[in-house]
Amino acid sequence: MKRLDCLKAIYPRLEGCAVVTIMGAVAAELYSLGHRANFFYLEHAMGLASSVGLGIALAQPNRKVVVIDGDGSVLMNLGGLTTLARSRPNNLVHLIFDNETLLSVGGGAPGGYKWFTTATATGTDLAEIARAAGFPRSLMVRELGDFEEAALDAINGDQLSCIVAKVDAEMPKSFLIDVHMLENRFEFPRALQTKGGVI
Amino acid sequence: MPVSVANSQVVYDAMKGVGITLLSALPETWLVHLIRLADEDPTMTLVRLAKEEEGVGVSAGAHFAGAKSAMLLQNHGFLQAINGIVGVSLLYKIPLLMLITDRGSFGEKDPWQTEGGKYTRPVLDALHIAHDDLRRPDEVQPKIAHAMTLAQASLSPVALLLQRDLMWEEPE
Numbered sequence: 400m401k402r403l404d405c406l407k408a409i410y411p412r413l414e415g416c417a418v419v420t421i422m423g424a425v426a427a428e429l430y431s432l433g434h435r436a437n438f439f440y441l442e443h444a445m446g447l448a449s450s451v452g453l454g455i456a457l458a459q460p461n462r463k464v465v466v467i468d469g470d471g472s473v474l475m476n477l478g479g480l481t482t483l484a485r486s487r488p489n490n491l492v493h494l495i496f497d498n499e500t501l502l503s504v505g506g507g508a509p510g511g512y513k514w515f516t517t518a519t520a521t522g523t524d525l526a527e528i529a530r531a532a533g534f535p536r537s538l539m540v541r542e543l544g545d546f547e548e549a550a551l552d553a554i555n556g557d558q559l560s561c562i563v564a565k566v567d568a569e570m571p572k573s574f575l576i577d578v579h580m581l582e583n584r585f586e587f588p589r590a591l592q593t594k595g596g597v598i
Numbered sequence: 599m600p601v602s603v604a605n606s607q608v609v610y611d612a613m614k615g616v617g618i619t620l621l622s623a624l625p626e627t628w629l630v631h632l633i634r635l636a637d638e639d640p641t642m643t644l645v646r647l648a649k650e651e652e653g654v655g656v657s658a659g660a661h662f663a664g665a666k667s668a669m670l671l672q673n674h675g676f677l678q679a680i681n682g683i684v685g686v687s688l689l690y691k692i693p694l695l696m697l698i699t700d701r702g703s704f705g706e707k708d709p710w711q712t713e714g715g716k717y718t719r720p721v722l723d724a725l726h727i728a729h730d731d732l733r734r735p736d737e738v739q740p741k742i743a744h745a746m747t748l749a750q751a752s753l754s755p756v757a758l759l760l761q762r763d764l765m766w767e768e769p770e
Contacts, residue, residue, distance in 0.1 A: 441686070444654075447682055447685075450653075450658075450659065451655040453645070453652075453655070453659060454645075454655065454663065455659040455663045457645065457660065458663035482646070486646075580689070587662055588663070
């Protein structure tokens with residue numbers, strides 16, 4: 400399963416949502432599908448994308464928040480899963496692309512070669528960790544159709560959800576994001592706070 | 599427990615007074631009443647963190663959504679949160695109000711608190727984070743208001759260091 404195909408499957412449904420991504424391949428591929436003001440790319444602070452999403456979800460309970468995370472980042476903030484679970488915002492969906500490698504920080508290479516794997520390559524199951532942390536809904540998917548169904552169901556639903564998608568450790572075609580971090584930083588809250596805006 | 603209930607209330611009221619609606623926290627002895635007040639207040643969202651760095655992300659998200667927030671933490675919590683402060687607040691220019699109980703200064707009886715306290719101010723200074731002490735109840739409200747104003751205007755982290763004289767009642 401390819402990350403880009405997963406993103407394509409949910410892209411139309413992200414309209415009106417607050418979308419927070421991690422750095423690297425996830426941000427670049429979402430951007431490649433067409434940037435929107437309601438997308439925030441957290442280009443550093445690995446592990447904190449879900450914390451940012453939690454802050455949004457609690458402050459705007461009527462807004463759907465979609466966090467698009469990765470195995471490497473989540474493993475840097477496993478405690479954050481417990482904070483999400485106990486806060487239990489019913490408007491937050493935590494999507495985790497699990498390519499079993501620290502691809503975007505140098506752990507991957509063209510052709511899918513993994514020279515720095517994460518612990519998910521050796522048996523760690525993030526969906527089970529999220530479930531055990533207290534997420535009311537958490538599952539792992541390996542096929543595109545299953546991902547699309549689970550992700551759309553979660554976004555349309557009313558329950559804190561975690562969906563771990565096993566994907567290829569494939570580099571994006573480009574890491575280019577032609578929106579400056581600060582431009583992104585200011586347009587994002589404007590989109591979230593403007594009445595009649597992206598909501 | 600000789601943590602000052604009255605002064606905790608003064609600090610809490612000042613935070614409410616500047617429009618804070620979300621607090622993220624990890625407990626430490628001097629913070630017990632502040633966290634309890636937040637927990638008992640139906641108009642306050644209290645996020646109980648597993649580790650302090652998460653709170654930096656939570657506050658950034660709250661800011662994006664238009665809410666004012668603060669973090670309650672201790673010296674070691676601040677040191678733990680440094681990567682988030684640099685990689686989120688400073689890098690993205692996001693206001694962050696931190697109320698840090700300043701353990702390890704004169705009068706500290708707990709040996710394990712004495713190291714973290716030594717480095718809090720030098721690290722704040724190294725990151726060019728504006729900071730001030732809260733020592734007397736009468737300075738709490740104006741300093742919290744000024745700290746929030748500066749954080750919002752400068753789009754930066756600002757720290758207030760809660761001192762023993764304010765938070766602890768037992769004569770040492």
